[in-house]
Amino acid sequence: MPEPDFDKRGGLLPAIAQDAESGQVLMVAYMNREAWRHTLESGLATYWSTSRNELWVKGRTSGQVQHVREVLVDCDEDAVLLKVEQERGVACHLGYASCFFRRVDQDAWHVIAPRLEPPSSG
Amino acid sequence: MPEPDFDKRGGLLPAIAQDAESGQVLMVAYMNREAWRHTLESGLATYWSTSRNELWVKGRTSGQVQHVREVLVDCDEDAVLLKVEQERGVACHLGYASCFFRRVDQDAWHVIAPRLEPPSSG
Numbered sequence: 001m002p003e004p005d006f007d008k009r010g011g012l013l014p015a016i017a018q019d020a021e022s023g024q025v026l027m028v029a030y031m032n033r034e035a036w037r038h039t040l041e042s043g044l045a046t047y048w049s050t051s052r053n054e055l056w057v058k059g060r061t062s063g064q065v066q067h068v069r070e071v072l073v074d075c076d077e078d079a080v081l082l083k084v085e086q087e088r089g090v091a092c093h094l095g096y097a098s099c100f101f102r103r104v105d106q107d108a109w110h111v112i113a114p115r116l117e118p119p120s121s122g
Numbered sequence: 123m124p125e126p127d128f129d130k131r132g133g134l135l136p137a138i139a140q141d142a143e144s145g146q147v148l149m150v151a152y153m154n155r156e157a158w159r160h161t162l163e164s165g166l167a168t169y170w171s172t173s174r175n176e177l178w179v180k181g182r183t184s185g186q187v188q189h190v191r192e193v194l195v196d197c198d199e200d201a202v203l204l205k206v207e208q209e210r211g212v213a214c215h216l217g218y219a220s221c222f223f224r225r226v227d228q229d230a231w232h233v234i235a236p237r238l239e240p241p242s243s244g
Contacts, residue, residue, distance in 0.1 A: 001229045014136040014150050023145030028136050028201040040226070073231060074221040075214050079136075079150040081222045092197050099196040100203045104162070107123040109195060 005077045006033045013078050017045055017058075017091065020069040020083040026091035027099040029056070031080055043068050045082050062120040064090055094119050127199045128155045135200050139167055139180075139213065142191040142205040148213035149221040151178070153202055165190050167204050184242040186212055216241050 004013055012030040019026055029047035031039070034055055038046040042057070045066035049056040059065035070083035092099040095117040102109045126135055133155070139148040151169035153161070156177055160168040164179070167188035171178040181187035192205035214221040217239040224231045 002231055016138055016147060016150065018147055025138060025140055025147065025203055028138065028150075028196065071226040072222040072234075073224050073226065074150065075216050075218070075223070076221070079221070081147055094197050096197070099198070099201070100194040101197070102195050104193040104195065109124055112194075 003033065003036060004031075004073055004080060006031075006036070008076075008078050012048060012050070013080060015045075015047060015080040015082060017066055017082045017084050017086075020085055024098055025100060026066075026084070026086060026097070029058075036080070039068060039082070040071065045084055059087055062093065064088060064093075064120065066091070088117070090117050125155065125158060126153075126195050126202060128153075128158070130198075130200050134170060134172070135202060137167075137169060137202040137204060139188055139204045139206050139208075142207055146220055147222060148188075148206070148208060148219070151180075158202070161190060161204070162193065167206055181209055184215065186210060186215075186242065188213070210239070212239050 011032050014028055015031040016028050017026040030050055032048045035046045035048045045058045045068055047056045065087040066084040068082050068084055072081040089097055095115045096113050101111055101113040103112045134152040136150055137153040138150050152172055154170045157168045157170045167180045167190055169178045187209040188206040190204050190206055194203040211219055217237045218235050223235040225234045
């Protein structure tokens with residue numbers, strides 16, 4: 001089975017989670033080969049936590065599970081796009097639908113989305 | 123002016139370009155502080171080319187310029203999302219609208235989008 005070129009960037013590639021319905025970009029995390037394989041086998045978005053240095057099945061503790069509907073790879077085979085169904089509609093550990101809840105306007109950042117839940121452990 | 127946490131990951135952060143109208147994810151590249159500032163100042167998506175090790179104003183040679191409509195930062199301040207208007211509607215140097223033109227199906231990758239132009243230098 002073909003795989004992205006994990007060796008190219010030291011074993012970790014960026015993986016984007018996008019809401020399969022709305023198209024909203026939910027988050028960016030990293031995948032190594034183990035996370036890639038776990039994602040395909042389980043159907044649950046699985047990353048490599050670079051802070052905890054461990055396999056991270058998104059939402060296993062928080063309930064913010066991402067059910068993978070489609071997996072895409074880019075031209076250079078060094079980035080992954082997951083189209084997902086986001087459990088509870090909240091991807092961000094701070095309680096927002098998307099981790100990209102701040103917009104850069106002139107010389108400040110502005111929160112542009114409502115907080116839907118209290119912060120969680122992600 | 124606040125900036126993402128470039129030091130956190132050795133100076134380079136992933137930056138996603140998303141079509142501002144359709145929501146299609148076009149590509150993922152990397153930004154350093156110089157690329158970030160150039161993007162904000164010029165309004166043109168600017169990355170750091172990790173293969174050529176130089177500032178990369180997307181489309182400067184190919185014409186596949188990305189006009190930035192919105193800049194968003196994520197919760198951890200270590201990823202950037204650009205909502206862009208893609209010149210000519212082609213982001214991928216291989217001539218596809220998006221670099222994510224292949225889908226993983228079972229044990230193979232399938233091209234799921236038409237090639238709109240001949241390959242370019244990106």
